[in-house]
Amino acid sequence: xxxxxxxxxxxxxxxxxxxxxxxxxxxxxxxxxxxxxxxxxxxxxxxxxxxxxxxxxxxxxxxxxxxxxxxxxxxxxxxxxxxxxxxxxxxxxxxxxxxxxxxxxxxxxxxxxxxxxxxxxxxxxxxxxxxxxxxxxxxxxxxxxxxxxxxxxxxxxxxxxxxxxxxxxxxxxxxxxxxxxxxxxxxxxxxxxxxxxxxxxxxxxxxxxxxxxxxxxxxxxxxxxxxxxxxxxxxxxxxxxxxxxxxxxxxxxxxxxxxxxxxxxxxxxxxxxxxxxxxxxxxxxxxxxxxxxxxxxxxxxxxxxxxxxxxxxxxxxxxxxxxxxxxxxxxxxxxxxxxxxxxxxxxxxxxxxxxxxxxxxxxxxxxxxxxxxxxxxxxxxxxxxxxxxxxxxxxxxxxxxxxxxxxxxxxxxxxxxxxxxxxxxxxxxxxxxxxxxxxxxxxxxxxxxxxxxxxxxxxxxxxxxxxxxxxxxxxxxxxxxxxxxxxxxxxxxxxxxxxxxxxx
Amino acid sequence: xxxxxxxxxxxxxxxxxxxxxxxxxxxxxxxxxxxxxxxxxxxxxxxxxxxxxxxxxxxxxxxxxxxxxxxxxxxxxxxxxxxxxxxxxxxxxxxxxxxxxxxxxxxxxxxxxxxxxxxxxxxxxxxxxxxxxx
Numbered sequence: 263x264x265x266x267x268x269x270x271x272x273x274x275x276x277x278x279x280x281x282x283x284x285x286x287x288x289x290x291x292x293x294x295x296x297x298x299x300x301x302x303x304x305x306x307x308x309x310x311x312x313x314x315x316x317x318x319x320x321x322x323x324x325x326x327x328x329x330x331x332x333x334x335x336x337x338x339x340x341x342x343x344x345x346x347x348x349x350x351x352x353x354x355x356x357x358x359x360x361x362x363x364x365x366x367x368x369x370x371x372x373x374x375x376x377x378x379x380x381x382x383x384x385x386x387x388x389x390x391x392x393x394x395x396x397x398x399x400x401x402x403x404x405x406x407x408x409x410x411x412x413x414x415x416x417x418x419x420x421x422x423x424x425x426x427x428x429x430x431x432x433x434x435x436x437x438x439x440x441x442x443x444x445x446x447x448x449x450x451x452x453x454x455x456x457x458x459x460x461x462x463x464x465x466x467x468x469x470x471x472x473x474x475x476x477x478x479x480x481x482x483x484x485x486x487x488x489x490x491x492x493x494x495x496x497x498x499x500x501x502x503x504x505x506x507x508x509x510x511x512x513x514x515x516x517x518x519x520x521x522x523x524x525x526x527x528x529x530x531x532x533x534x535x536x537x538x539x540x541x542x543x544x545x546x547x548x549x550x551x552x553x554x555x556x557x558x559x560x561x562x563x564x565x566x567x568x569x570x571x572x573x574x575x576x577x578x579x580x581x582x583x584x585x586x587x588x589x590x591x592x593x594x595x596x597x598x599x600x601x602x603x604x605x606x607x608x609x610x611x612x613x614x615x616x617x618x619x620x621x622x623x624x625x626x627x628x629x630x631x632x633x634x635x636x637x638x639x640x641x642x643x644x645x646x647x648x649x650x651x652x653x654x655x656x657x658x659x660x661x662x663x664x665x666x667x668x669x670x671x672x673x674x675x676x677x678x679x680x681x682x683x684x685x686x687x688x689x690x691x692x693x694x695x696x697x698x699x700x701x702x703x704x705x706x707x708x709x710x711x712x713x714x715x716x717x718x719x720x721x722x723x724x725x726x727x728x729x730x731x732x733x734x735x736x737x738x739x740x741x742x743x744x745x746x747x748x749x750x751x752x753x754x755x756x757x758x759x760x761x762x763x764x765x766x
Numbered sequence: 767x768x769x770x771x772x773x774x775x776x777x778x779x780x781x782x783x784x785x786x787x788x789x790x791x792x793x794x795x796x797x798x799x800x801x802x803x804x805x806x807x808x809x810x811x812x813x814x815x816x817x818x819x820x821x822x823x824x825x826x827x828x829x830x831x832x833x834x835x836x837x838x839x840x841x842x843x844x845x846x847x848x849x850x851x852x853x854x855x856x857x858x859x860x861x862x863x864x865x866x867x868x869x870x871x872x873x874x875x876x877x878x879x880x881x882x883x884x885x886x887x888x889x890x891x892x893x894x895x896x897x898x899x900x
Binding site: 278279280281282284285288289323324325352355374375378 | 795797799800835841846
């Protein structure tokens with residue numbers, strides 16, 4: 263008689279005879295296995311559904327659900343079909359039943375008056391097959407997961423963590439090695455694309471920042487030219503806004519962008535109107551008539567800091583020391599130029615106007631943060647700016663007539679009118695570019711256009727107004743570029759799409 | 767082996783069941799379950815309870831002409847009786863199972879009566895056995 267051994271396997275005994283069940287249980291337990299009993303086919307299937315078994319000892323002749331029924335149900339069930347079944351039967355009397363059971367998928371048979379050695383052999387053989395099959399299934403599952411991960415990579419739209427195959431690398435077999443290599447390569451591809459995308463993103467941002475800066479930088483100079491030619495601030499603001507309204511609404515209507523326009527946006531547009539189209543415009547045009555364009559350009563640089571503070575307080579964007587240092591670089595760059603150019607050493611109206619004009623960058627900052635935080639996602643810029651400008655025109659026009667006596671600068675379309683028209687076109691183009699920039703790079707990075715604006719303002723001042731520029735401007739340009747790189751655009755959260763197929 | 771009356775002669779002769787229990791079968795069962803006489807005693811108790819139930823099932827099956835029921839009861843009693851050393855009872859049950867399977871049930875009623883007597887005799891004999899002496 264063999265002695266009990268340490269094994270780990272769950273054996274289910276299905277037999278309608280109490281004595282046969284108990285006899286099998288004793289013998290199975292003496293071999294070191296766990297054994298559960300089921301007194302019929304139905305109870306056997308219930309037990310199989312409730313617990314994982316490694317092998318089933320199955321009687322064939324039973325009332326109700328017999329052994330064949332159990333075997334059929336197990337083979338039809340993907341969860342049960344791989345559990346080995348040993349039919350307990352008398353071969354000499356039930357040869358046909360045994361043959362039929364084996365044809366149906368039973369692993370082996372055991373005589374009713376079995377010998378413990380034979381039972382051990384049957385169970386060991388069945389459990390070994392089960393173990394191999396389990397390993398095979400586990401391997402297949404790993405292959406399927408790896409294939410699924412490859413399919414995700416093939417779509418070109420993935421993040422390394424979305425592949426969910428990190429655990430596959432832990433296996434010390436060929437498939438584990440393949441998973442490790444695959445994961446590593448997928449991660450490298452992702453990082454490479456990420457770097458490339460960041461570079462493109464930063465370049466797009468820098469180009470837009472410079473474009474916006476150059477365009478915005480020209481407006482104080484053009485505004486001052488208009489003012490010198492006789493244009494009055496409120497009337498000029500009204501015409502600029504009407505021009506913007508007419509252009510944007512026409513283009514938006516032609517593009518069908520008003521289809522998604524909803525009345526609930528009016529509240530957002532009304533606030534924007536007050537900030538951007540009325541306060542900003544009036545302050546700019548008022549200041550432009552009083553102080554030099556270069557001075558206006560100087561104060562505009564504070565916009566970057568104000569935006570940074572607003573965006574940090576409202577947690578719209580991440581406030582990092584690196585960004586603060588970047589902003590400081592930009593500011594220092596501008597000061598290098600301006601202190602070289604301006605004489606602010608004495609007390610007087612220069613300082614007073616400088617402080618007063620700080621309201622302008624503050625308004626710019628408020629606008630950019632407000633638009634970045636509150637603009638409805640499905641509201642396009644073109645119809646939004648168009649409607650906003652139209653609303654502002656209706657408020658500014660009566661104000662211009664009331665304060666300045668007329669909406670017109672003169673009786674004929676002369677120098678003031680031409681300069682105003684150029685200003686309208688420049689502002690129209692600049693505004694749409696600015697909001698694209700905020701959309702792409704975030705308000706903090708976009709606020710860097712203030713530096714470019716300052717440099718451009720000085721340049722335009724030289725070109726249009728005959729002002730002079732120091733040779734130290736190049737140092738300033740270098741400082742501003744470093745500042746731009748340090749601030750860097752807001753992170754791009756969209757999933758990376760790799761436009762490349764590995765199978766075609 | 768105790769002499770058993772021929773199956774075909776049950777109409778004419780009174781059947782006297784043999785009461786001997788095969789000690790080797792009991793010893794084999796005892797070895798199989800680990801050699802503990804208490805376990806063997808439990809098997810004997812189970813048999814003393816089950817055998818009359820199975821005989822009753824056979825009788826009910828005969829009355830109702832439910833030969834499938836008779837066959838399954840005979841199948842179970844056949845193997846249980848063999849495990850407990852009641853070899854004659856096992857053989858009679860085996861014959862009954864074969865008759866039911868073949869549809870040859872003309873004499874099955876009389877055979878069930880014979881099984882009932884044999885079962886009574888064997889259970890009585892088993893009840894007298896002391897498992898510790900096996």
